Every structure is written in structure tokens, then in C-alpha cells.
Amino acid sequence: MLDKIDPKAVKASVKTQALAYMPGFGNDFETESLPGALPQGQNSPQQCNYGLYAEQLSGSPFTAPRGTNERSWLYRIRPSVRHTGRFTKIDYPFWKTAPHIGEHSLALGQLRWSPLPAPKEELNFLQGIRTMTTAGDALTQAGMAAHVYTFNADMVDDYFFNADGEMLVVPETGSIRVFTELGKMDLEPSEICIVPRGTMFKVTRLGEEDVWRGYICENYGAKFTMPDRGPIGANCLANPRDFKTPVATYEDKETPCRVHVKWCGSFHVTEIGHSPLDVVAWHGNYAPYKYDLRTFSPVGAILFDHPDPSIFTVLTAPSGEEGTANVDFVIFPPRWLVAEHTFRPPWYHRNIMSEFMGLIYGRYDAKEEGFVPGGMSLHNMMLPHGPDFTGFEKASNGELKPVKLENTMAFMFETRFPQQITRFAAELETLQDNYIDCWTGLERRFDGTPGIK
Numbered sequence: 027m028l029d030k031i032d033p034k035a036v037k038a039s040v041k042t043q044a045l046a047y048m049p050g051f052g053n054d055f056e057t058e059s060l061p062g063a064l065p066q067g068q069n070s071p072q073q074c075n076y077g078l079y080a081e082q083l084s085g086s087p088f089t090a091p092r093g094t095n096e097r098s099w100l101y102r103i104r105p106s107v108r109h110t111g112r113f114t115k116i117d118y119p120f121w122k123t124a125p126h127i128g129e130h131s132l133a134l135g136q137l138r139w140s141p142l143p144a145p146k147e148e149l150n151f152l153q154g155i156r157t158m159t160t161a162g163d164a165l166t167q168a169g170m171a172a173h174v175y176t177f178n179a180d181m182v183d184d185y186f187f188n189a190d191g192e193m194l195v196v197p198e199t200g201s202i203r204v205f206t207e208l209g210k211m212d213l214e215p216s217e218i219c220i221v222p223r224g225t226m227f228k229v230t231r232l233g234e235e236d237v238w239r240g241y242i243c244e245n246y247g248a249k250f251t252m253p254d255r256g257p258i259g260a261n262c263l264a265n266p267r268d269f270k271t272p273v274a275t276y277e278d279k280e281t282p283c284r285v286h287v288k289w290c291g292s293f294h295v296t297e298i299g300h301s302p303l304d305v306v307a308w309h310g311n312y313a314p315y316k317y318d319l320r321t322f323s324p325v326g327a328i329l330f331d332h333p334d335p336s337i338f339t340v341l342t343a344p345s346g347e348e349g350t351a352n353v354d355f356v357i358f359p360p361r362w363l364v365a366e367h368t369f370r371p372p373w374y375h376r377n378i379m380s381e382f383m384g385l386i387y388g389r390y391d392a393k394e395e396g397f398v399p400g401g402m403s404l405h406n407m408m409l410p411h412g413p414d415f416t417g418f419e420k421a422s423n424g425e426l427k428p429v430k431l432e433n434t435m436a437f438m439f440e441t442r443f444p445q446q447i448t449r450f451a452a453e454l455e456t457l458q459d460n461y462i463d464c465w466t467g468l469e470r471r472f473d474g475t476p477g478i479k
């Protein structure tokens with residue numbers, strides 16, 4: 027079935043991992059890049075070693091219950107009040123924030139796009155972000171946005187923090203270095219990272235590519251966490267030790283730099299004379315992390331029927347209503363299909379949640395053609411969808427021997443809020459006008475008589 031080897035996937039596995047990380051999910055980490063830089067036994071000594079400044083970064087209210095209380099203590103060359111001066115407004119016209127109803131004339135429908143074309147001009151990561159959909163309301167810290175990025179230049183003296191939410195970055199083409207206040211993470215396609223709300227960072231390119239491209243989920247709500255496994259037990263799906271948090275690394279640089287900020291949907295910039303990535307040591311549980319999707323251990327149907335895709339949830343961001351995610355990050359990794367007397371691909375369905383999908387490599391079993399790496403699809407609240415005609419025919423008539431879906435990595439940002447498409451998405455030249463024709467062949471088969479048709 028999906029057995030074509032994708033050269034990108036092969037290339038991705040060649041790169042060696044040089045940076046150091048600390049394993050675990052949501053741990054209380056501690057790390058210092060100079061010996062003795064981290065105070066022991068207290069957070070806020072009268073004077074810190076090396077002349078460092080102590081500073082707390084809070085990701086939850088001070089009084090949040092222990093299970094969701096997140097903060098880190100940073101020991102840095104300058105306090106971050108010196109990393110922001112007077113702000114001036116700046117425009118990032120393609121980055122939209124909910125609530126945002128795009129001004130466009132595209133009618134409601136199931137939508138699919140081919141990948142973004144490579145940028146014609148020079149763009150860094152920040153300049154290369156394009157919002158496809160927004161959902162909820164960033165001002166009430168609910169909802170999310172789905173973005174795509176393409177870029178071809180490094181952020182050198184430009185830094186960024188997002189006060190509106192955490193950012194889940196999903197590279198599709200090109201490896202990247204995400205240098206945050208708390209340390210550096212290298213990502214290749216198949217790896218993802220989370221940059222927590224408010225954390226300063228910059229993104230640079232790794233390796234040789236024509237373009238660096240991927241997807242971003244900007245989560246305005248409560249932080250992503252690991253889903254409960256319920257009766258699955260204590261293992262499988264994403265395992266905590268496969269989440270990797272960077273060790274402290276600082277950039278001691280005295281050059282003109284710019285810090286860009288996203289705050290309640292508006293953008294601002296401030297000029298400073300040094301790098302804001304100057305944290306020499308830190309400890310705490312509010313920190314960036316990365317995760318290799320290839321370490322996800324899928325659990326699925328071993329006798330019959332197709333389970334709900336929630337079994338493939340890597341991370342879930344709760345909304346406050348039990349079982350109803352602000353946004354789930356779900357993947358469709360390589361796996362064996364063994365179910366007997368079963369239609370094995372996703373069933374036809376309608377869903378109160380809204381599904382934004384992307385493809386990192388390979389092919390997706392419900393849509394073997396048309397949904398390509400770097401592409402996107404949107405199946406919004408209650409809009410019917412499912413396998414295309416070819417997929418239906420194949421799955422209805424194929425021999426049900428064990429089949430391995432190889433070389434495939436699709437994902438979904440699934441939110442409880444309807445997703446509003448932006449004007450950019452509506453007018454994107456790669457929008458596939460004929461997408462819904464993929465279901466045209468699904469004709470009436472019923473003729474009133476019993477039996478398989």
C-alpha cells in the first residue's frame with residue numbers, strides 16, 4: 027500500500043543530534059551552563075553567582091493547583107526588563123489572531139490546499155508565518171490558530187516572544203534550530219517542539235534546502251499536556267521520557283538586536299543592544315521541549331473496527347470542559363492494519379470538533395492522491411468527510427491480510443472551536459478547487475435487495 031520511500035524521510039534520519047537535552051515531560055528540571063551558576067537551596071539569593079540576575083517566568087497563576095502550576099527560575103546576564111525598551115508597532119499582515127473572520131468570498135466547504143509555494147523574497151521564520159485558520163478567542167485565552175511557515179533566511183539579531191500562546195512547531199521540509207531563552211533545540215522533519223507562551227526565541231536553518239517549511243499550532247488556551255491513557259495503562263502512545271528539554275545555553279552578544287512581540291493579536295518591536303538569550307542557568311517546570319514523532323507507540327484495533335483517532339493523541343490542551351480539548355495534536359504514524367471484516371481507513375463522519383490536517387511525509391490512507399507533504403486540509407465543524415472514492419473502493423474490496431502502512435506521517439490539529447479561514451487561505455493559489463470531486467464516485471449502491479453490492 028503506502029510503500030513508496032520518501033527521500034526526505036531517509037535524509038532526515040541521517041542527521042546526528044549534537045545538542046544535549048534532559049528527558050521527561052513536565053519535570054522539575056535544573057541546568058547550568060557554567061559551574062555554580064544555579065543557586066542551591068533557594069531561588070532568590072541576595073547576590074547571584076557570576077553577577078547574574080534572578081528572574082521568575084510564570085506560565086500559570088501563582089495559585090494554580092500543584093498539577094498545573096508552572097514556573098521557572100532564570101539566572102541571566104540582564105533581567106528581561108533590559109530586553110525590552112520602548113515598543114513601536116510593527117505589521118505582520120499574514121499572521122492573524124482569533125477572533126478573526128477573514129474578508130473573503132469563499133463559500134463553506136471541505137477544503138484542501140497543496141503546499142505553499144517557496145517564497146520569492148528573503149524571509150526569516152517570523153516573516154514567513156501565514157495563518158490558515160483561527161478559532162476561539164485569544165483575548166479570553168481560548169482557541170488556537172493553524173499556521174504554515176516557509177522561510178529561507180535566519181533570525182540572527184531578531185528575537186521573538188508570543189504572549190498570546192504557546193507555539194507547537196511541526197517542520198515538514200528542512201531542519202531548524204530553535205534557540206530559546208532556556209536553551210537550543212534542533213529539529214528535523216518528524217520532530218516537533220513546543221515554545222511556551224512568553225519565551226524568547228529565534229529560529230535558524232540547519233542543512234541545505236531550497237526552503238524550510240512546516241506548520242504551527244498557536245495554542246491560546248491551557249498548555250498542551252500528555253493525554254490520560256485510561257485503560258491503556260501506564261505505557262504506549264507518547265512516553266514521557268521521549269520528550270526532551272534543552273539544557274541552559276546563552277548567547278553573550280552585544281550587537282543591535284530587535285525583540286518582536288505578539289500581544290493580543292498586535293505586533294510590536296523594540297531595539298536593544300544585546301541578545302536577550304542570556305540565561306546562564308535555570309530550574310523549573312515551565313520550559314520548551316521537543317519530541318520525535320517516530321517514538322510514538324500507536325495502540326489500535328487488533329481484531330475489528332476502526333477506533334476514534336483520539337488513540338493517536340500526542341498532546342492535548344484541555345479547555346476546562348472534561349474530554350473537550352481546546353486543541354488536540356494527533357498523528358497518523360506508520361502502523362500495522364490487521365482488523366478483520368473491517369473497513370480499515372477512517373469511516374465517513376461528521377464531527378463537532380474541527381479538523382485541520384497536514385502531512386509531514388508519505389501518503390495518508392484516506393487520501394492517497396491530492397493530499398501531499400506540505401499540503402493541508404480543513405474539515406470544519408459538522409462538515410462530512412472521509413476516504414476519497416479510490417480509497418473507498420480499495421478498502422472495500424482489498425484482501426484483509428495484515429498490511430503495514432509505511433513511510434507515512436500525517437497529523438491533525440483538532441479543536442472544539444470552529445475554524446475560520448483567513449483571506450490568505452481563501453485566496454491561496456494552491457487551494458484545490460476540485461477537492462470535493464474526490465467523493466463524486468461514491469454513488470448509490472442500494473437497490474432494495476439484500477447482499478453485498
Ligand SMILES: O=C(O)Cc1cc(O)ccc1O
Nearest residue numbers: 334335371372373381392411
Ligand atoms: O478525517 C480524518 O481523516 C481524520 C480522522 C481519522 C480517523 O482515523 C478517524 C477520524 C478522523 O477524523
Ligand SMILES: [Fe+2]
Nearest residue numbers: 377381405411
Ligand atoms: Fe475527520
